[in-house]
Amino acid sequence: MHKYRPLQSLTAVALTLSILIGCSSDSEGTTTSLSPLPSQSASPAPSPAETSKSPSEPSSSVIDEQPSTVFYEIFVRSFYDSNGDGIGDLRGITEKLDYLNDGNSDTKNDLGVGGIWLMPINPSPSYHGYDVTDYRAVNPDYGTLEDLQVLVEEAHKRGIKVIMDLVVNHTSKSHPWFIDSAKNKDGDFRDWYVWAEDQNRPVKGTSASGSGDPWHSVLGSHYLGIFWDGMPDLNFDNPEVRSEMKDIGRFWLEKGIDGFRLDAAKHIYEDLSSDKSEATTSKNVAWWQDFRKAMSEVNPEAYIVGEVWENSAVSVGAYLNQAFDSGFNFGLAESLLQSAKSEKDSGIAYTLERTYKLYSKISDGAFTDAIFLTNHDQNRVMSQLDDDPNHAKMAAALLLTLPGNPFIYYGEEIGMLGVKPDEGIREPMGWYAEGTGKGQTTWENRSNNEGSDSSSVDIQNSKGASLLQNYRDLIAVRNEVPALQNGNIRDYASGNSSITAFERLTTKERVLVVHNLSGQEQHMKLTAKGNDGNYTAILKDLSKSAALNGEEITLPPYSTVILQP
The missing domain is CATH 3.20.20.80 (Glycosidases)
Incomplete structure (x- = not known):
């Protein structure tokens, strides 16, 4: 269930983004660069309860899961x-x-x-x-x-x-609301649509949807339809x-x-x-x-x-x-x-x-x-x-x-x-x-x-x-x-440009997903991350021919492998 809070301003949102991901934006608001997160101060030593976690559990205590379905x-x-x-x-x-x-x-x-x-x-x-x-x-x-x-x-x-x-x-221009709105300038539905003459708006401009002229003429008036003339915009x-x-x-x-x-x-x-x-x-x-x-x-x-x-x-x-x-x-x-x-x-x-x-x-x-x-x-x-x-x-x-x-x-x-x-x-x-x-x-x-x-x-x-x-x-x-269905994501450096690798994490489980995007066999070395142990076993292999030898995994062409600690 959603908990309702006051709306954050877009300025606050943009500031939050710049702090969280270190990005700069152009005048259109499009992300133009990403930089690593700022370094964090040292954390206190973990408690005995934290160090006794299951090997498959991630060390991070703040994981925002995303329960999902296809x-x-x-x-x-x-x-x-x-x-x-x-x-x-x-x-x-x-x-x-x-x-x-x-x-x-x-x-x-x-x-x-x-x-x-x-x-x-x-x-x-x-x-x-x-x-x-x-x-x-x-x-x-x-x-x-x-x-x-x-x-x-x-x-x-x-x-x-x-x-x-x-x-x-x-709506459609065939909707009864619009038909009435166009015919009856004093009718109940006139103000349900955007009429330039009624609002003293100039009949000019470019559609926000990129479809060209947003204004269309009917019965001597001009209505707004930013996608095309068959879709008159409602007046919210x-x-x-x-x-x-x-x-x-x-x-x-x-x-x-x-x-x-x-x-x-x-x-x-x-x-x-x-x-x-x-x-x-x-x-x-x-x-x-x-x-x-x-x-x-x-x-x-x-x-x-x-x-x-x-x-x-x-x-x-x-x-x-x-x-x-x-x-x-x-x-x-x-x-x-x-x-x-x-x-x-x-x-x-x-x-x-x-x-x-x-x-x-x-x-x-x-x-x-x-x-x-x-x-x-x-x-x-x-x-x-x-x-x-x-x-x-x-x-x-x-x-x-x-x-x-x-x-x-x-x-x-x-x-x-x-x-x-x-x-x-x-x-x-x-x-x-x-x-x-x-x-x-x-x-x-x-x-x-x-x-x-x-x-x-x-x-x-x-x-x-x-x-x-x-x-x-x-x-x-x-x-x-x-972890694949509901987990968050954590980047995992593969050291190989033909491989995409990332971790998926819930509060109770973590797995490593490795994709060989190429048509050639690829190799990747596995490394432990932070306080988490290394990945030691193949959980799912869709190719059925990947091989894990110690800390190195061999991936056949165009393959996906899921590993577990």
């Missing part, structure tokens, strides 16, 4: 079709829950995820659904509210949480809008939904590129704090993860102060893919260890990172990695051994290809080698994946060492090792 992002339209109309639907997801997690830890043919994120399921005139026309209904293409509740119930039986996209920054300075959005959130939690992914979370008040200021961000955070408090009245454990598309720890961290449980880590995603592609260590553990000190301080230890490789707005992993399965396996291994809630974009686990435009990265999930069969969605051609010899579940299942099996194995290991 989430799976689903574009409903593309996933699985239950009624033969070519469009994926909610019943289709229910039919495929056993593919995601069958609820039986003894079986090995499911992914083993603990959560699913449903991309927009509300009625919408567009294929993607990010322009909503009714916030309290289900898109009829996807089924009914009853179908959603059955999905949630069946998911819960298997230990799967269900969160949904909540798009409150804007209007208390009726804020109240309605909180009511909508409560509505879905009362229906059994476990939380929300909040779209365009930083744009509630940041509408123009000139609005990127501390004051504007503070207004955003204050609104989301208010929203969080309202959701906790219904479900104190509701999981809220926000899309704050920034690489700056300061910018994301501000929203972890009694607002979001998580913010998506876009900067980390770039680093993971770069490491896998270049086969070189990028210092991710060093950066994360220091960033998490900031996040822990801001959130009073209540944050969990939201980590991922790509999502529905980015070119797919396999396309970014030039269709190299070994690099895809290493990207997955890095992701699934780090702290936080890892998010897998549907089809990532089978190596689906996809490049923009957006339809190309949201193509139908590949279930069958021949591209047709029960449940296969057909609303869009699988043009990026046509002719691919691997991007279907059928083909992946037929291979012993497939990417799909690699995902299953990695998630199983994560679920079996408490």
